[in-house]
Amino acid sequence: MAKHCKEAINMVSSSSSSSSLHPPPPVPKELYALNRSKLIGSLRQHLSSSNRPLKGFVLLQGGEEQNRYCTDHTELFRQESYFAYLFGVKEPGFYGAIDISTGKAILFAPKLPAEYAVWLGEIKSLPHFKEMYMVNMVCYTDEIVEVLHSHHGGSEKPVLFLLHGQNTDSNNFSKPAEFKEMEKFETDLSVLHPILTECRTIKSDAELSLIQYANDISSEAHVGVMRRTRAGMKEYQLESMFLHHTYMYGGCRHCSYTCICATGGNSSVLHYGHAAAPNDRTFEDGDMALLDMGAEYNFYGSDITCSFPVNGKFTSDQKLIYNAVLKAHDDVISTMKPGVNWVDMHKLAEKTILESLKDGGILIGDVHEMMTERIGAVFMPHGLGHLLGIDTHDPGGYPKEIERPKEPGLKSLRTARDLREGMVITVEPGCYFIDALLAPAMENSSTSKFFNHKEIARFKSFGGVRIESDLYVTSNGADNLTNCPRQTWEIEAVMSGAPWPLEKNAADSK
Amino acid sequence: MAKHCKEAINMVSSSSSSSSLHPPPPVPKELYALNRSKLIGSLRQHLSSSNRPLKGFVLLQGGEEQNRYCTDHTELFRQESYFAYLFGVKEPGFYGAIDISTGKAILFAPKLPAEYAVWLGEIKSLPHFKEMYMVNMVCYTDEIVEVLHSHHGGSEKPVLFLLHGQNTDSNNFSKPAEFKEMEKFETDLSVLHPILTECRTIKSDAELSLIQYANDISSEAHVGVMRRTRAGMKEYQLESMFLHHTYMYGGCRHCSYTCICATGGNSSVLHYGHAAAPNDRTFEDGDMALLDMGAEYNFYGSDITCSFPVNGKFTSDQKLIYNAVLKAHDDVISTMKPGVNWVDMHKLAEKTILESLKDGGILIGDVHEMMTERIGAVFMPHGLGHLLGIDTHDPGGYPKEIERPKEPGLKSLRTARDLREGMVITVEPGCYFIDALLAPAMENSSTSKFFNHKEIARFKSFGGVRIESDLYVTSNGADNLTNCPRQTWEIEAVMSGAPWPLEKNAADSK
């Protein structure tokens, strides 16, 4: 026993200063060329089927570095996601074109002034970018008109397929490329966006390898944070440990999203952690923590939530809620495969949670009836999960033919599609005690009866539990890319110093 | 000796898991009220001297949360600096007004929808903000017109003093407040900006305490990074350690600026570290590191550079360049006091460095003549230092009456003012071997003679050294707010495990 303890301590201290995942893997160079050829294939198919010529150019404008308000404080640049998908360019100020007839890719780099070398670094040559991003040609941004015209041939104006379309999560529109003398081209604003968005929903092996790495380093970081969590800490200290692990050992400078480090009652605030609720609570013995944190590796993200008691030991109430969510998480994962509809998965998660709450004495009555009355949405107002990739909420959840459900809970779903092989999607059921939703439902004459008012009072300041993993849909099921302790006993073991993954015999002795 | 070693190791390991500066100090609540009353005092004085009535309102619009491109990815919000100065509001979407006749402050908070409570957290009450930001009144943003009119009295349109003016570092203009029905007010776009900017140049004790804390935690973090630097690491690992220390123990979620972690030749790239040069080099035994990193605490920043050999031991060449810069740093600091002109300080730094380079056999000839030929700017193309506060490059460096110098090096100065008591300004001399500047100067017929071409060849890939501290100008001198090892032997001692500050007898045994 004493020996075991000592080993556990060694493990903890070694894991605090290193990682089995360091150094991070190289990025497959052909990744963006593959993404481009997939797009061109789809585009040609679309143009053929509309009897349009297989000519013209896809043209995208990359992002620009931004200053903070009127100052010279520059925000750390992160490439626009569609541009990153096709070209992988890390630098600001680029344009990129793909010739539809030949599939050739041309990057347009900004011409940098000589002082750049003094202040910002080596001015890289055009061949450097050609080699770096595996394109066919690199020119300067002031040569767009000339280069595209000369590639086009023929006397009519070349057609530019520009990116214009609505993001179904933000409702914002992408910004079509703009440059001088655009009037020398025809432009098409409708064809590109849906086709490119659809390409992004199915991940190649190269893309998957990056999402897997982002998951590996983030899973490891979650485990490290869990181990070092102690009552009396500030929530932001958990965030800091996570960020440090993923950057120090994973080279992840960006996160997929602002870390949500919620403890106690804060864990029922679904998007906690932003500037107005900045992970600044001191947490106490007896609190649950809900940590939703994911690193981004070379543009590709991860999105992982772990929930656990900050003192390392579940109470029976905590176990009840946690296991309700875990069962939903596991049931959904084991049901997922191509063709399965995501709204059905959401309902499966809801039903599983409601059943567990009923078994636990918190709810009363017929679960089917509860479903009809949308009681599930009282406890889980958010959607079950979303596509994941270069964006945390990757686009493509609602192509034109798919309608967004209108019911509470379901309307929050970021996709209502059928699963397809190659999709990466999060599974993140949750169960929260949110006053703003519970109180009206418990007062409402048609839904009051489902609640065991006496029992539920105990959970007033409980907060909530969410368990989130990233899944890759295979030909006949789904692979979990996330590797965190999920069973309550696994969490307790890891938090008391056991290595992760648990050793075989430790796992058997459950 | 063995005992000493052991202690050193204990020191290192304990400093890696804690900090004497944790928890961070509370923020003086009266800070923003003081800033406001200073502004109103200056404004009234200005209006009186122009025979204008002491009436109307200062009105500022706070920042808004930003999405990344078309997605729903929200960037972590950081308040606009002028708004932060007057109101300290951490949340997006506010307006703030100050009644010039009474000095009373009114905040206008955004009316949040009921779903906010579910997704983003508790909807805070107006009295909460009144207490939190010590203002006289809090209303909703849709009440601006009504509230200001009712406070105004009288039948003429109230005058709004809006923020409009150019930042002399970015050349960008601040954005005056905008809201519906602005036509119900007169607006003045010229008075506020220069007066408010001037207020920001002189720091109150409350402001100073925050800048001091940002310096304390950042200095400690620099020392921690120095100690853990080992050849074979990646530059970003140094950044990660710094960020972790200042967030984990200092609660600093924001940095003053993107960390510059430059090693080897990269250390001559003045603003290294951005997305196109992202601190991603693996450094080697024999390299120098130049780390320019500063945390921000409750809006107030720090800006600190340490330069050191990554293996912990200076070579004689490294010592030569380092000590040239250190002497400039120290000479400037000991000369600083109110009335001293900053351009003169820049020249003092240049002269000191040129003299040292001459003593070291790198330059030849008359230093005064070198100055006239602007050889100083070949080795230090940036300005000596800048005002520091809520912005890293705090505004106010060039009020209307001060002209920007035109000579190489001097034209990069972010201020050409005389020092005044209460200013906080960085002192950051540097000496770099930048091919793009050296080669032309060494070829130029009138400057070639100053260079010892044979000696200088040795420094081709040396990179550069910068030493940067933050100074507070007192009534008769200047206090250094930064506390990092600066002498080469201090750096070597700390890197081999000695505690910082060095113990008295260790310091004596130099």
Ligand SMILES: [Mn+2]
């Ligand atoms: Mn998610």
Ligand SMILES: [Mn+2]
């Ligand atoms: Mn500086």
